[in-house]
Amino acid sequence: MAFASSSAVALANRSATKWISGSRPVRPAVAQPCSRIVTTPKMVAAAKTAAPSELFVAESEWKARESEAVTLPSVTLNDLDMQWLHVLSEGWAAPLKGFMRESEYLQTLHFNSLRLPDGTVSNMSVPIVLAIDDAKKAEIENSSAIALLSPAGKAVAILRSPEVFVHNKEERCARTFGLTDGRHPYAAGIYASGDWLVGGDLEVFTDFKYNDGLDQFRLTPAQLRAEYARRNADAVFVFQLRNPIHNGHALLMTSCRAELQRRGFKNPVLVVHQIGGKVKGDDIPLDVRIRQNERVLAEGVLDPESTILGIFPSPMLYAGPTEVQWHAKARMNAGCQYYIVGRDPAGMKHPNGERDMFDPWHGKSVLGMAPGLEDLEILPFKVAAYDKTIGGMSFFDPSRADDFLFISGTKMRKFAASGETPPDGFMAPTAWKVIVEHYASKK
């Protein structure tokens, strides 16, 4: 792989941006997936960024840090905090050096981005913060360092030069989710947390092994980059998901790969990237999703040679247009150059049950205009549906709408729960079996 400087590409990408409707800035509106994109292979391949800094200390130092930690006041992390520590440690959220300080938190809430010392802008749309209560605040307030303990009580990190600031939970929810409703699954956790936030610089001395049989899928940004090189990739595109893969998704991914090949890339590599952190109760658990995805590769619906199945350690926030930026930015840190975005990314039903929380197309629009994501090319998702004329999934063609059958997530879950088989060609059979077994086990 030969890459030009990333600033040259930023420039090239910017000049490729089209302006429509007078002075309104938008990325080129691409009606077909992976088509009408004006960049050339050379320009985009050059978008590869430098590997992000990790926040781990050298293993030779771990003992010393553990000894120091014992002397410090400590904060015990909950499971969600640990997932964010994992995210921060591996550099997914670079250039963050730790849990956010107040100036980072405010820039995140108000601008979805951070201005860096060199004047450039880095996208950062979701608060990555550590909440503490009044008693803990009093305990740590005058310390120049604090120890962070795992839920089991093991020291895992030191937070240097901590900075304690007010946690206005209502304002945080409002600006992150566009609502303040405490029934929202992530907001509920915010409201249950302490009234203060503590930020600072992290030194991490633990490895993030979950011993759940899935650790081999938890590739760090650095490991993913090594994997692209090992596979001799000349372009990397990513599909973020928290769902099983049906043949419509697979059609989209293979069609994107074909388009990248038409543009001249020899070996575009796909990262199928499952959310690894906390999801809401009715989402399908990680192990089921991974086993289902493995079957899709094993059956050859996705090409195993050019597909990396990975786990992204972040929890889900269900923050729609705000969160999709985070999903994209973290993958830029993992060296991805193309990001596939669909309808209503990171969306869910409003907690009032009456409507979707977000306009289904705002995620894509906001992603295309977001500061700090100029080097990532957004590949819009085309809707695929079950095409009765071929007995398989096709891209939906509104001129023959009656030929198509939409199988929603809800409908799929109903099929699976009742043991009913979906139409042939909807999903690889052994992959479907994984889902059926999951629902059967829940009964």
Added chain:
Amino acid sequence: MAFASSSAVALANRSATKWISGSRPVRPAVAQPCSRIVTTPKMVAAAKTAAPSELFVAESEWKARESEAVTLPSVTLNDLDMQWLHVLSEGWAAPLKGFMRESEYLQTLHFNSLRLPDGTVSNMSVPIVLAIDDAKKAEIENSSAIALLSPAGKAVAILRSPEVFVHNKEERCARTFGLTDGRHPYAAGIYASGDWLVGGDLEVFTDFKYNDGLDQFRLTPAQLRAEYARRNADAVFVFQLRNPIHNGHALLMTSCRAELQRRGFKNPVLVVHQIGGKVKGDDIPLDVRIRQNERVLAEGVLDPESTILGIFPSPMLYAGPTEVQWHAKARMNAGCQYYIVGRDPAGMKHPNGERDMFDPWHGKSVLGMAPGLEDLEILPFKVAAYDKTIGGMSFFDPSRADDFLFISGTKMRKFAASGETPPDGFMAPTAWKVIVEHYASKK
């Protein structure tokens, strides 16, 4: 006045930015008002921007536009819409060409800024939108232009290439105010408005005369710029307010002027800029504020030669850190180079009555980090209080806290309502009389 290019200044200001606490970007933290600011007079004088484009059509065209308007479907504006039309028409919100289109609205909500065709970023933190209901949407949907009518039914503008999009009121309130509570005064109006927004390009053919005896204070950005030239200003600083001026405010303003003179400016001119649009019920009405301010100048507490008393036609949103950016950005369009910011700008009590809506220092912090405001120098407000040792207002000195008496807005209103006289030196006596008379007339 001799001004260098504004891009040279942007660069100079950026290089003057200091970075503290590792990689966290902040403007220089200035503990004393108007001191420790590292820019030189030359650098800042150069910050003068080009006058913004107005959206008025030439008066010779008005008749033709009025005739055309009769042929178009129409939207009748309410008083608040008219205030925003006023704001847009005179260029305070430039580069906006009219009520926001969806891409501008989304960038405002998510990024508090717009990316312009030339790649630069313009601050834009509050939605300037026009709401319509379902019936109106159906009526205008296929038109290439619509007429806008004043509340009295007179055609005042044509909106070209209108774009109708969804008005998610809860999300708009959440991202603008950091709350969704319908008791908030501006949010209440949002919830009462239509379910759709219509944006487009404005052609305006009316003048904004209110015939309330205050029109001479309603200087447009262009008229303000002419006034600076007439007064031979070599620096312009602005004080945004929606309150009477007491001697503590005046002390701050005169001390800022003195500091600008120490930096080498010969004639810094101050704009005392009263909010002219809708304010909440318990704020003091515009005419009372202006008459009070006039007395402050007449008594020489502020120097009439170097002070312009003006009205900024925007309504108040009570959106704290989000709104203070709008207040600053609009004044940049009016050619101001220095903006004085205080404690809790554009803040208010939370509608639940339990606390202030915003952290009192977030406004200043957010303003200092906001994209697109790099050319405006922020002058932090130092707290002044009644100093019993001199019988007048002084900057608060915490080392002798007991010498000071804080006279809050609430306390001032109580004094005024009961006809009680505040301590000598709190406010120019004839200015105080205006306030007492106002409260007496309300009884």
